Amino acid sequence: MxxxxxxxxxxxxxxxxxxxxxxxxxxxxxxxxxxxxxxxxxxxxxxxxxxxxxxxxxxxxxxxxxxxxxxxxxxxxxxxxxxxxxEGRQGALSIGCVGSATYSLLPRLVRALRTELPGLDVSVRGEMLAPAQISALVSGQIDLALLRPPVGGSDIVVETVRRDRLFVALPDADPHAAGTAVHIDDLRDAEFIAHAGHGRSVMSGVVAAICATAGFVPQIRHEVEETSTLVTLVAAGLGVAIVPEPTAALGVAGVTYRPLLPDDPEVELAVARLATEPSPMIEQVLTVLRRVAAAEG
Structure with a gap:
């Protein structure tokens, strides 16, 4: 038969x-x-x-x-x-994401994937620092990582999807919050809330480099793993923080965001994947991601 x-x-x-x-x-x-x-x-x-x-x-x-x-x-x-x-229109996909993009790009990306690729079962792991994302990517726990470069290793492919301006997050009561921008020299004596250092966060290195260029070492009062915790501590008046502009999407009361002078610095947001031939599903998702990121820009 x-x-x-x-x-x-x-x-x-x-x-x-x-x-x-x-x-x-x-x-x-x-x-x-x-x-x-x-x-x-x-x-x-x-x-x-x-x-x-x-x-x-x-x-x-x-x-x-x-x-x-x-x-x-x-x-x-x-x-x-x-x-x-x-064809990459059905399957399971796990995405890791740094804190600031968790509150801006990621929600728009997930909505676009649900509309354009409804057969995908998408899970997200937000508030992941870059080293943790790379470890999860290599071990197969996530399929794509949205993170801040630099990222080392020949087994990883990294593609920049957008550039974010760096802002200063200030308590509303801070005198500098009344201005339109904050010069890095004005933060010389400030206490900082920062992401975890010692190689655990790219942003920690970015902040240290900016302050070093200005001729001082930031006074780190608190180190945190999650961007939401960082902004909450700023709102509590425990210090200031240098953050990517999309962090403002958190909308935590008591925090004012101002551009950082003198050079209006930026940081990249990139998508990382394993350096193997991408599956049709990954290709489909990357196409949607590029379009969403371009629309945001």
């Missing part, structure tokens, strides 16, 4: 006419009749009663039609699913 026998049987059962079923299947009627007889012989039952005037299903044929319909429908569903997976 082959699938074609089942397809031939269903066509005859639905048409109840060998001629019409043959036309529907684009075959001649004699071969169709022969295939149905072969199926009946293999099953050892009569599926149709035939006369010169009509064709009818036997009770066994009617019961067989229900099962055959389910089988053929399942085969079609399986084929369609395999095609969607091969």
């Amino acid at each position: 082959e699938l074609r026998h089942l397809r031939y049987f269903r066509a005859v059962a639905e048409e109840l006419h060998f001629g019409r079923a043959a036309e529907r299947l684009h075959i001649a009627q004699p071969p169709l009749s022969q295939q149905i007889r072969q199926l009946e012989d293999e099953l050892g039952v009569t599926l149709f009663t035939r006369s010169t005037r009509r064709v009818e299903l036997t009770p066994a044929g009617a019961a067989y039609l229900e099962r055959v319909g389910a089988i053929l429908d399942a085969v079609e569903v399986a084929g369609a699913q395999a095609q969607r997976i091969a």
